[in-house]
Amino acid sequence: MSNEFINLGSATNSRDDFRLRYISISKYEGDWNSLPHTHQFSELFYVLRGEGVFYIEDEKVSMKTDDLMIINPYVEHTEKTLPNNPMEYIVFGVEGLAFSFDDPEQDASKGYSFYSYGSDKNQFINFAQLMMHEFQEQKPGFEKVCHGLLEVLLVYISRKQNLSVISESSFQLSKECALAKRYIDTNYSQNITLDLLAEITHINKFYLAHSFTECIGQSPINYLADRRIEACKELLTTSDLSVTQIASSAGFSSQSYFSQIFNKKVGMSPRQYRKLYSHIKRE
Numbered sequence: 001m002s003n004e005f006i007n008l009g010s011a012t013n014s015r016d017d018f019r020l021r022y023i024s025i026s027k028y029e030g031d032w033n034s035l036p037h038t039h040q041f042s043e044l045f046y047v048l049r050g051e052g053v054f055y056i057e058d059e060k061v062s063m064k065t066d067d068l069m070i071i072n073p074y075v076e077h078t079e080k081t082l083p084n085n086p087m088e089y090i091v092f093g094v095e096g097l098a099f100s101f102d103d104p105e106q107d108a109s110k111g112y113s114f115y116s117y118g119s120d121k122n123q124f125i126n127f128a129q130l131m132m133h134e135f136q137e138q139k140p141g142f143e144k145v146c147h148g149l150l151e152v153l154l155v156y157i158s159r160k161q162n163l164s165v166i167s168e169s170s171f172q173l174s175k176e177c178a179l180a181k182r183y184i185d186t187n188y189s190q191n192i193t194l195d196l197l198a199e200i201t202h203i204n205k206f207y208l209a210h211s212f213t214e215c216i217g218q219s220p221i222n223y224l225a226d227r228r229i230e231a232c233k234e235l236l237t238t239s240d241l242s243v244t245q246i247a248s249s250a251g252f253s254s255q256s257y258f259s260q261i262f263n264k265k266v267g268m269s270p271r272q273y274r275k276l277y278s279h280i281k282r283e
């Protein structure tokens with residue numbers, strides 16, 4: 001495998017919170033096998049030619065010429081090439097930032113996303129070549145030039161795709177919030193407390209409550225109550241279970257408490273809701 005690699009080390013001195021850690025251009029030539037690994041920084045893979053597969057977070061993503069893969073920090077991944085059409089790709093390693101993916105067709109809680117660029121490929125190739133040239137020449141101020149090129153490249157990416165650049169700490173925060181939300185969505189009928197969510201996400205419960213509210217728009221406990229209420233509304237209009245049974249199946253400790261919360265959030269009692277909407281659901 002041929003591999004042209006330039007390590008920036010700690011050379012980049014930038015006023016910003018992120019920096020270009022390295023650039024590499026790699027081509028598989030049958031003598032290299034990638035293993036699953038993680039980085040403490042983001043990576044941007046741009047496929048110059050060939051085909052391959054990325055294995056990321058237990059998922060398999062096919063890649064081809066002019067595809068871009070963005071992988072956030074601490075996300076396990078590895079890449080495999082197709083032997084009859086080996087991949088050649090540019091990799092940018094960027095420290096101190098992550099990406100928030102806003103594409104409705106992709107899960108925003110994932111730590112990666114990929115895009116097909118096609119006619120826009122010249123941006124990546126030109127910027128990469130300029131950066132490689134600067135580091136090879138090592139002229140005064142080359143670090144600033146490369147960092148500036150990186151900033152422009154990130155702007156181009158953000159323009160073309162539904163994503164935004166965020167700090168690495170914000171990414172970690174959003175991942176913990178997403179983990180807590182997924183746990184609530186899956187286990188809302190169980191006894192869920194803030195202490196339990198903090199234990200699952202491995203962060204302080206007060207910090208979790210604050211960050212969850214910022215990420216989701218409401219506290220974990222209020223979100224849990226809403227999730228339970230939505231499940232109860234479905235059962236009230238599609239089943240013959242009693243109100244007591246429905247309350248219990250959704251995780252409420254008692255029917256009286258369930259009725260109190262339901263009335264507060266929906267504006268009517270569970271029985272009134274069933275009478276009003278059950279015939280609509282069953283038609």
